[in-house]
Amino acid sequence: MQRPNPSDAVPVPSIPSCDRGPIPTPVTWQPGPSQPELPERMVHLWRCCLTRSLSAADQAIVAADCDRAQAYGTQRRQQFLRGRWWLRQLLSLYLPEKPADFCFQLSPTGKPELPHTDLCFNLSHSGSTLLIAIARQPVGVDVEQPRSRSWLALARRYFPTAEQEAMQQSADCDRWGLASWVCKEAWIKAQGRTLANSLRHLACSWTATGQPCLQGLGSENSSIRLLQVDPQGQQWAAIASPDELDYQMWSASIILRNH
Structure with a gap:
């Protein structure tokens, strides 16, 4: 496994617990x-x-x-x-x-x-x-479909503590966990980083319109879109880039x- 980059060990800001939650844009x-x-x-x-x-x-x-x-x-x-x-x-x-x-x-x-x-x-x-x-x-x-596993259990293993706490106060932990995962993985892949060295240092919260906001590892100015891939909502995806793109x-x- 690749050694963590010292610049990765950045404290993640606290996550507000009152955010609305993820709302993917239908495609x-x-x-x-x-x-x-x-x-x-x-x-x-x-x-x-x-x-x-x-x-x-x-x-x-x-x-x-x-x-x-x-x-x-x-x-x-x-x-x-x-x-x-x-x-x-x-x-x-x-x-x-x-x-x-x-x-x-x-x-x-x-x-x-x-x-x-x-x-x-x-x-x-x-x-x-x-x-x-x-x-x-x-x-x-990144594209994922809902899994039978508990996303909160996955969050306890990979997500920052502040995000875990916010997830537990949300209306739907699994919805938050799925959306957070695809957004983080898309951004990590755009940066050419590895998941193992990055997930703990990235937190995801949601705007009033249900769109993602990443914090940590210099992701604050990144462009992230959360998407509903199919009409039935069986698959969610995220697309990410360092700058705001169309x-x-x-x-x-x-x-x-x-x-």
């Missing part, structure tokens, strides 16, 4: 364009489906990523390779290279990067849903139409 996924324009202060969030099987041609496209996937179990390996197939397809909408030509490298924390381009990206999956964020600045995304959210159906 309507419009079909994305075949040639997306990506301004400097824009994030494109794409929704993809992981149930698509990889053909022999698809397998050839992700062949360069197979070595990393060998350490995974069968199901996780298939999810990883399908995610990389979608990532390569989407990046080819922005760059002149073909999907098979991209050569990824890993940051010190294991985050995939594409050298020699200003594009930044991040991906997350839950069940059959894959979200991929693409921007020209660091960006992070967002466009699209379905990746354009890729399937081309295959």
Whole structure:
């Protein structure tokens, strides 16, 4: 495990217990364009489906990523390779290279990067849903679905004490815990940090409109959006960047139409 950065050991401010609680913004996924324009202060969030099987041609496209996937179990390996197939397809909408030509490298924390381009990206999956964020600045995304576990028990292990206390006074601990987790993980991924070294030093509270406010680790000026991925509210997601950016959210159906 990576040693904690001394700058991570920052006291987290107290969290007010009277906040309204999380209210995710419902997303309507419009079909994305075949040639997306990506301004400097824009994030494109794409929704993809992981149930698509990889053909022999698809397998050839992700062949360069197979070595990393060998350490995974069968199901996780298939999810990883399908995610990389979608990532390569989407990046080819922005760059002149073909999907098979991209050569990824890993940051010190294991985050995939594409050298020699200003594009930044991040991906997350839950069940059959894959979200991929693409921007020209660091960006992070996380998607989760409600679990049978107690989010308060998880908070006792990973969240600051002040946030645990605020959660216990809220109307719905599990709702708070789920929303807080996705917001924190999205921001941590945008920063290229590791979860283990960061969660204890980040606290999440909620504005009067139910949107997240992070405190700790220099996150106070970050831009965080809490999203309801599907109409039934079965999946929540968060997208994060260091600065205030605009967002466009699209379905990746354009890729399937081309295959």
